[in-house]
Amino acid sequence: MNIPDKPLEVIWDITYACPLRCSHCYSESGRRPARRLGRSDLLRAARAICALGPYGVSIAGGEPLSIPDVAEVVRIFSAAGISTSLNTSGWTLRAEQIEQLAGTLDRVSVSLDGATAEVHDRIRGRAGSFHRATGALERLDDTVRRRRDAGRDVFSLGIDFTAVRSNFHQVEWMCAEVAARYPALEYLAIGAAVPEGLASRAGFARRELLSDAEAALLGDRAHGVRLQALAPATVQVSVTDNLALKMHPELVRAGVFLPVLQIEPDGEVRAMPAYEGTVGNVLCDAPHDLWRRAVARWHHPFVVAALEPARTMEQWAAAVRAIDHRFGTAEDRARIARRPEFTGY
Template sequence: MTTPTGSPYAINWDVTYACPLRCIHCYSESGRRAASQLSLKDMLRVTEELISLRPASIQLSGGEPLLVKGLFQVAERISQAGIPLALYTSGWLLEEAMLPELLRLFTWVHVSVDGATAGLHDAIRGRPGSFKRALRALTLLDGAVAAARQRGDTASQFQFGIDCVVVRSNFARLEEFCTELAPRFPQLSFLTFQAAIPSGLATRPGFVEHELLTDEQAHWLASDEGRQHLSALVPGTVQLQLSDSRALQMHPEHFASGTAANYLMHVEADGAVRSMAIYEGTVGRLLEEPASVLWERALQRHSDPFVIETLTPVRTMKDWAEAARRLDSHFGSEEVRARIARRPDYFPSSAPAVRPPIISLRKPAPWRLETEPSQEP
């Protein structure tokens, strides 16, 4: 996908870094750092700046967005502007009283589930009981959508689904999402499997060694074989989406092929705009400069000589993680570098046990552009 220079296609806004969970792969280190969220007045100022860009969609994430007082006022303003809106939530705080506003203001609600069982999900998400809370949220959403359809409310475009971040611990159990979890929610619209990106806590050497997908696993996740295998298992009413996340890498070859995610603006909790969505380093704050100026500045970073020099040699998941650490250190502020230095490394002693693969993985072909045909038999 390509985007016009003057406007991002999509905007992701981490509205807070406060979070009840402690996910092992968290790209924003939420729950382990200051919340950094703005006052409602300033959030509404940021909202107006984002609306001025007229993106195709805005995504509210975090942290846990449902912790933010005034979230629905922000959502109301975006909805009034006619921009489709998505909410990314762990489901921990989703309550029945929120359902009317969720269905009225949002186009999509994504509930994060990283395991089809409590033991696996809770281990990855870092808090006992998080699986139970996620399923309760999905049950509430399922009931609300069913009731709306029974009333004949067909005007709403609301959809909800499950987002799974794929790591080595749950890679062998993706089938269970399709056969055991998704069928529990008849109104479920989508099921997404997206490879963990080497960003934030997922750049730690221990995490890369034990939980970041291997090249073979990432290759399978993006392959026709993987899609066909899981599509045969998921209910026919559920849209299946799989991604190896490499579009977010911003590799020069992906720019050349038009597959880089250069259409995405990422906004931090304090209103700062990142130059590239998954790497540290900002280009200014929306409370101080126009959104259009910051977007243009972010786009310029993509051709920075250090970025090109660092990403061009990347060929493997491990390469990607090493490049991410270099970029974070180079473009991050002193405060960011200090936060990175304080990160404890990841050790697998408390990680969920890894089961044998669900399929026989073939070694990926040599690095090639996504637009090139496969050379595998």
């Protein structure tokens, strides 16, 4: 595609607060200050995101359901005609939240990184997280079915599965068995973990990012067709190697990129979703300026030089570390320096 004159989608990490400690966490949530805005600025940021003119907004984190005003944020996007999705671990999901969000959200994705508690809890870093996630899926599934039976608006329900070496053997299991447990489930999104945040550490890239062969399999259309055939007919299985997130110069030139803006909890706008380095803040900068600066970063000589030789997953991770150090703030660099090296579970 040609580079559009605005972001087509916005990812808003609305808070860095999180009850889990995922080994691959892109935002290091739960390990750093939450940086969440107060109610007034939170709603102001939501309106500023509307001014960017995206077709869709994905509310993520951290754990977005830990924000008391998240339903009000969703209503702002819904009123603006923006398709809105929410990604949750399910840990903090309460019945009243489901009802508040049911008629305004378009999609709810529950992160489930294993078909068994042993695998999911190990990756997510907290015992009981599998039970919380599957319990949330059961309650959401029940809500969807009840509201549909009553002819009421309701969100599409899905599962988001981040593929790493520790759970890759359970991909088929997720399609054939886990997806069938929830009658109202509409989609299962399977994506390769990318070397962002904690997943960019050299040890993690070496031990847990998918091998290049495994990543290629997720990018193979025929393999996606095979996985789709394993799932219930009512569940759409999407599979991706997530290479578009690399923003490799060759891919950008070929039109293979994600026209996405990622926004941090306090409104700071990242130039590239998988990389540190911001270009302004939605609370004080003009929407057009933010997008123009972001696109300029894609073509920055340092970014191009770092990404040009990055062909393998480990090379990509090394490029991420270089770009993060170059464009991150002093605070970012200090946080990165404090990351413990990953040596396995």
